Amino acid sequence: MNLKLFALLVISLLIMTCQKSNQEQHPNIIYILADDMGYGDIKGLNINSKIPTPHLDQLINEGISFSDAHSNSAVCTPTRYGTLTGRYCFRSRLKSGVLVGHEAALIEDSIKTVAQVLNEANYQTACVGKWHLGLNWAKKDSTKALFHGGNLWDIFHTDNVDYTARASGGPCDVGFDYSFIIPASLDIAPYVYLENDVATAPVPKQVPFFRDEKARGMWYRRGDIAGDFDHTTVLQTITNKAIDFITSANKEQPFFLYFPLTSPHTPWFPTEEFQGQSQAGVYGDFVAMTDDVVGQIMQTIEKQGITDNTILIFTSDNGSHWLPSDIERFKHTANHAYSGMKSDIWEGGHRVPFIVRWPEKIKAQSTSTKAICSTDLMASLAELTLQDIPESAEDSYSFLSALKGASKVNIEDRVMIHHSVNGTFAIRKGPWKLIDTKGSGGWSLPEDKCDKDAPPQQLFNMEDDIVEQNNRYSEYPEIVRDLNTLLWKYKEGNEAR
Template identity: 45%
Template sequence: MRCPVVSVVLLISCLDAGGHATAGKAHAAEPARPNIVYILADDMGIGDVGAFNPDGKIATPAMNRLAAEGMRFNDAHSGSAVCSPTRYGILTGRYSWRTRLQSGVTWGYSLPLIDSGRMTVASMLKSQGYNTACVGKWHLGLEWGLKDPAKKPSDDPKEPWDNIDFAKPITSGPLQVGFDTFFGISASLDMHPYVYIEDDHLTDIPTKEVAASGGKKFWRKGPVGDDFQHIGVLDRLTDRAVDYIETQSADKPFFLYFPLPAPHTPIIPTEAFQNKSGLNEWGDFVMQVDSVVGSVMQAIEKQGLTENTLIIVTSDNGVTPKADFAELKAKGHNPSSVYRGNKADAFEGGHRVAFIARWPAVIAAGTASDATICHTDLLATAAEATGVKLPAEAAVDSVSMLPLMKDADTPTVREATVHHSVNGSFAIRKGKWKLMFCPGSGGWSAPRPPAARKQKLPPLQLFDLATDIGETKNVAESHPEVVQQLSQLMAQYIERGRSTPGAPQENEVEIQLMK
């Protein structure tokens, strides 16, 4: 099988839906190279942000302001319906199903998912003279120091930590894929080890274990550092991100990748946000995430970088069921808005995300685009914005969003977009048509894969999203020509090792289309 100075701030979180492409072209003059700050919210539903869900019940003033001052993308998608694969796609411009990770996510001791030598957004920008930093949740594997180097850790969630030598430096991580500096955590906040990593070492060596926690405050039992408290992590990361921005200037461009650990479990808003939403802890935590976006915006403004700063706000996938859908529904809030499903699913609710971009020098305020985009598009966008010609083996699934940012009326620039669920089920979207190569959700909403197989549901599902955005009617039998066309295109994307024009590339493993 085949494999392969302007300020731009990219903030990724979740926003409300509503509205259609609004005419409006930005400034004609080409700006200088942008700074890029990318903020990625974790598990936030598209319906959790007011700008994307007029019926939502959570106050998100910072993200709403960002949308009013920039562009809202109404058809944005994560590269996967779960955490690690999406992060891989953001940084590499390549779908993660081309790697060893065919389903699920990496864990706290997993080996690096990004191969050495593969171009990332960070490495490309660093080669162009950018300062580069990552603050937050990494979740793409690390090369930990080992007591016995012959015993390599696996992607098993039950991987023990007794062979990890926490006193040794990390030899492969963010610094090896283009970041000058890193401060953050190894994986999700509910995954051990519960320690802060500064560049290639821990800020405190764990000598004790923390007991497991349940419910909305879920985390697993594991080693913890003395300077680590779960409830304080989001604030500490925000302080570090703001501090970094405040050391930057217009003299040299910078890239800050800021993947948040929230509102993913453990759902633990700080005291300042508890009971503020009037819904539950989830609503409170989303409000805290919104305040983080506001803090970053304020830091950019303080540095005088607003005009030539691109801010993008989105989420890594759909909303987690831990938000307690029944509790939220009882108070009139749907974190998935009008879309079916949630985190982990091949249905829209698993991967359709809020996505806002503000860049006053380029993007007209108060605009919206209905063009389909994907998180994998960051690398091609950054390359075009900085005048870099990408090599054939890089960004194989990345299409520049810059034409859309310059003119909201620009039609979709992607030929098609591939979706991937937690169990490895595929879907492909082209125009109004979406073909799912699985019965059921492929994830956590009903019907889950075992139930779908037991019910002998059709192995292929075709939806016309123009008339059925809620994915309620499978029309595969009445449109066999569409099924054939999309099946052939999906097979081509797999075989060629890329979904964009260019020389064929290699996938790292053999890809199985039907699970």
């Protein structure tokens, strides 16, 4: 054999061996995204929680928990967009609020997702659970509009949706090999399961508006419903599908499971087994049931013998929708000591639990004060799998070093944007957080309910005022000026990673 040819052959074999070795070292990744669960719900993070969470407590003890983790929005659709794309949702067409069940797909064709990046690293990918990022529903009559006037929130049925056809723009069109989803939240129609973007059963009827007057949170909107859809069994149904994916995954390849739960978002439907388990009412019981779902996933991983090299992440899409009246009644602080709740620009709206277990790399009982955001998943997994961070993931920063025990974090390095339900902005840099409104930016304290003589913005030092009670706006005009300048650059799309 020609010596040069032999040398090339040896080099090629070495490269292939190295690539195979790298692939074999890649861990499985499971990302569990709770829906409307607060930092203070978990006993391991809040000793005064009225809810038993043994499985999440175990996860905390066996991994690392972040005390300064944030969803990129205080409501669900924009957080899901940021999680999968690595970019803030205000850069998309959705500037405030959330999508409803029949709205068009939100993730742009030009934007790369986490699933697509991991596909390139030889991962099997699946999305199981609540999608809530829009779908391009097929029309029965292409010459007519999908809807006929009215507010999308009021539309509960349309004769022009073809539920028998494949809905495009869903998980399988943005990089997932397999998907089993519901279109939006458990209280937003249409109520239908889609497997690989196709309905699993006919949609023969409509369900009326439902409210159980005995307990807050037990309600859902009227709308189209499929024959195999039962609100009370959805959480366990999607859990079974997630378990099926884990157990059937090709053992020769790593897998990525994106598992966005439907709980503990309304309607609160704990099964009989969990009713009365907590001291925080029906909501608390539903959180306990959510904890059990995490336990089922942990047990599945253990049975498969893949615990050590599986990264298991648990977080939430925003804070809990826990009212002051709920706190008073149950003495349970779902959002811990933080001000506000889901929807708000205050910390209670977007500071979330973020727990990671990876026995091969993460030291048990670790904690981190590193400020991280849900948009950071993209950069972290790209670094983990030796992939380039997509240019479109402009708001994503890797937290991989923190997982592996980096002890020193320069808080000045990170700028973070917070966003509320009505599109209000806040900017965090180092210890300072500037809020571009007088109130909460959401449901706790609307702008029109604020003191008319209050400063136009709020400035808090998050190192010594984590509950956001002492507005320093008038004391530090130079900090206000600098943060406003930087925030304006983000709003105009001129600032990114």
